Amino acid sequence: MMSVTPFPEKKSTLDKKLQAVLDGEHAEIRNEAREFFSRPDMLPPQPGIPKEEYRELTMQWVNKLVEAGYSQIGFDAKYGGGGDAKKSINFIEILSHQDLSLMVKQGVNFGLFGLGVQNLGSAKHHEKYLNDIMNGRLKGGFAMTEVAGGSDVQGVKTEAVYDHATKSFTINTPNESARKAFIGNAAKHGEMMIVFAQLKMNKDAESEGVHAFLVPVRDKQGKILPGISIEDHGEKVGLNGVDNGYISFSNVKVPREEMLDRFASIDDKGQYQTDTPKKTARFFKMIGTLVTGRVALSVASLSAAKNALAAIVPYADTREVFGDILLNKQATQTRLFPLLADAYAMHFATRFLIDKFVAGSPEVETLAAALKAKSSDNAIRTIDEGRLTAGGSGYMAENRYGRMRDDIDVFRTFEGDNTVLRLLVARNRLTEIRKQFNDVSGLKKAIKMAGLAFDNATSTFDLGKGRTKESHLLNPAFQHDMFAKREAAMLYDMTQNIAKAAKKPGGAEAAVEKSQNDMIAYADAYAEKVMLEQFVKAVNEQKDPETKAVLKDVCDIFAINTMVKHAAWYIENGYMKPDKTRALADEAEKLHEKLRPNAVALVKAFGIPEALLSVPRPQAAVAPVKKTGTNGPKA
């Protein structure tokens, strides 16, 4: 066995410098949030807490957000809000370190419901409701998903039929499979729901498409209102602080004014009015406002991944096993460091997403879908690898890996199933490309002009003998070229394959169906390109040499491991030779060893309050045994 060589002490300031980079312009609200969630009354509950108790605790936490003035940050200043979406997202990012039940419950209440009213409604709704919602006087939810439809929102079966005589809608659930399902805040606390239903101008008319209605479901005493049926979903895999339920409607009358009418309304003569006559276009405009949720889930998932890293890296840094420190082992480094690099890459990518979101950029829908899928997948993998690295102690509930995994799990499903979102990314990009270049040959020409070769030629960066040299592999220009080529080439190949297959029976739609695997892989290539670009940009912005050098190493680990993951693709498509992919794999191992001494500083830089990382440190276990004699089991 090897002797254990203690690692040289980490430079104490590196983590602070890195934290300053990660916190950026929002250090103030992030630090305030860190302090807030370290309060004893905000700490996550013990394992085994009964569901009903957990639900009440979460509800109290939501109220405390209101009292402390945090729930208002993202709302329109005109109605008493802070008017600062960016600050609000930064707050939610820190909140997500604490407990994901709170993240989801406040997200349902203030985000889906509150911002839903803000984004789908008009001034009359804002005036009537926004101040009450942001200040916790009106609690609500978002009744979109149905049992049968799942992520297929355009196909909801709930109906709202208009009657001009009473100037009201009648809302009905036509059958069991059209019940609203998994609705947060439904089982216990919600007083009002934004209900998505097919709008019909009379009971025999064709639907005008999916519209949103404000429907009270409980009175102030918590009694369920007539015509509303609610069933509790009971225990879930995780997020048991959130009260999810089914909702169905039986002849529920809703006044005309309670239709959220930003994109369509019913005028005084009882006529349907809209600026967007095409039904599908109208639907996507409406759905487009929901991107806030996906932005929030992207950063919340990132926080969950960081929680796992901040727990496991310091553990592995001191845990001795088989005569060595766990984190010195190649297998442990290979397990954790690519995920650490993913978290950093995702951090910078989500800053980009937040900026685009706040700027109202048209690409935000695609970007949010791609990053939400990637970030939530990364999170569960990171938590799982943390659990594995912690061994048996990771399986003890007190160490929180189980709840972290169970809570984050459904982040891959709600607000758009990750598979559905990846298909959406690819579809959106295919549409953009078609619009931009009119036809495929135009695309081909344009991409060629941008220096991207598609003819299976070796990369311009594949420099003969130099192609496996470290200086070349770590060159950001080479790395970016490889990520950009992959994204562009996959997009181009998809257009080609779909165009070819569309000529067969089944046409374009069948061709797209048979391209799902390519589309899904494409969506990740798109996300990875954004992640690399934003990471490289962040590295370049650093002035402090140490900070810059460490971030460059992390960026390289992200870049190299991502290319290694796609080695077969690069070779098959002629962008790399096999000696290069091998050299990349070797380089990854070297970079992991190089990163080793800075690993703890890199996770400390996440600035997660110690109180939220209740993972016993291994050194706590080496005190001499207390010879207290016999004692029975505690339980």
Next chain:
Amino acid sequence: MMSVTPFPEKKSTLDKKLQAVLDGEHAEIRNEAREFFSRPDMLPPQPGIPKEEYRELTMQWVNKLVEAGYSQIGFDAKYGGGGDAKKSINFIEILSHQDLSLMVKQGVNFGLFGLGVQNLGSAKHHEKYLNDIMNGRLKGGFAMTEVAGGSDVQGVKTEAVYDHATKSFTINTPNESARKAFIGNAAKHGEMMIVFAQLKMNKDAESEGVHAFLVPVRDKQGKILPGISIEDHGEKVGLNGVDNGYISFSNVKVPREEMLDRFASIDDKGQYQTDTPKKTARFFKMIGTLVTGRVALSVASLSAAKNALAAIVPYADTREVFGDILLNKQATQTRLFPLLADAYAMHFATRFLIDKFVAGSPEVETLAAALKAKSSDNAIRTIDEGRLTAGGSGYMAENRYGRMRDDIDVFRTFEGDNTVLRLLVARNRLTEIRKQFNDVSGLKKAIKMAGLAFDNATSTFDLGKGRTKESHLLNPAFQHDMFAKREAAMLYDMTQNIAKAAKKPGGAEAAVEKSQNDMIAYADAYAEKVMLEQFVKAVNEQKDPETKAVLKDVCDIFAINTMVKHAAWYIENGYMKPDKTRALADEAEKLHEKLRPNAVALVKAFGIPEALLSVPRPQAAVAPVKKTGTNGPKA
């Protein structure tokens, strides 16, 4: 949107024919077990069951196994057992469909403890204890793992010091980090533990190595005995029907006869006696007897994977979403069918493992380690993909994906952490090879003679233009060649790399440490080769043409997807050209479509009692809504 075309009805007998293949010679005990675990009193508990209640329920189940005569099957017939290890493993395989807490609790009690006494002790222990153990009159556990040591059993710190004056050992826990940790049956029900400790012939002597001792920890009234301290681990991520605890020892006296003395004993003169003078060799002989546990975990993990497949495939077969059936979608097929094929491959591989185990074959340690790691990893992935495919309904606790995942999770850690096991596989194989061929050049020659080329030459099967033809890709000889070459080449490369690196400072041990990634990858290549070989053999044995054809498709899906996963390796090492790896990926998609109509029959063939698969079918949700008016939440 595409119209929904109902799938042609499955041939009703296919599932029965496949089940007959899977059940093989043990159909009788497997069917008996299926009936037993369908009994209302054996059904898994509801979600949210409190820990203490779950523990008592699990204890009652263990007693019912005794009453029904199942706990005795694997024990020595001489002492009242059934003397049939193979039958016992088949029973446990079906048991594992029911509830993994029971699987683990009975495994601790009858397997680790009972078979531990049988395998590590001698006739005097067998006579004194075996009948009581197998008949539930003496409950016990296996106190091996310690807080600090984890999977490093050779390094346990608990001490047993012999004193010939009293002819007894004194057992002590030297410090907190040497407490026995995660010990099943410790917190509540265990009366006696097999305790692993360093044996010293006097308090200043050097240790003779790790030995096993029978130590009572509770009296018949459940009172903890003097000198024993037990702490309850409390809530765990999963397996909350099992009562795990820490145990420590303070001057606990154990009579000489209670040392399990199969490999070493203390004679009447107080002298240490052994047939295996080398300490490490003795340790590995002792540890070798523990392979039973890994065999059991391999099949239990397989059963868990089958549970998820048997739940999700019929669900996806009828679930409509976005205008089509979920299982018709390429993305769903790509998600589930490779895992279905993995389960079949693992089924046949574990039959091989069981045969080798019962025959006492020397390769069983390596084989069990490789398959335990692979099977438990496959299981959690399969459950997770099932959860994802089921969408929001998969997140409802009643549908069991959460508990399945939380329960199987630690199967990757206990009885040897999967990473440690994979390193063990590689180390064992390296040792075998070194013994067999004396030196590396001998190995090289031998492998060349066996027709395996290592000089980066293209495969003999890489037939020019024919190399991407379907008939070639589906040729079992080609597939086997690729799996065998990969296993052999990786082994050879490891020997070369380690030999080269061993010349550097740090020597052989450091060289091995720096080869962990290769070793881990090798262990899976070794497992995959066994899986393919056993699957191909099973296909060849079929007489019924339909059964044979379907199994061949599944085997192809396993073979092709495994090769696709390793595409970069095959190219980098010169065994495939990029056009071939692309052709393999295309072939996988074709095979998935071909398998589609038989998917439900393939999972029905697992023969899992319907009562154990409490996953609501989607058709249950399409009944017209009951207009019962208002009702409050159930909770």
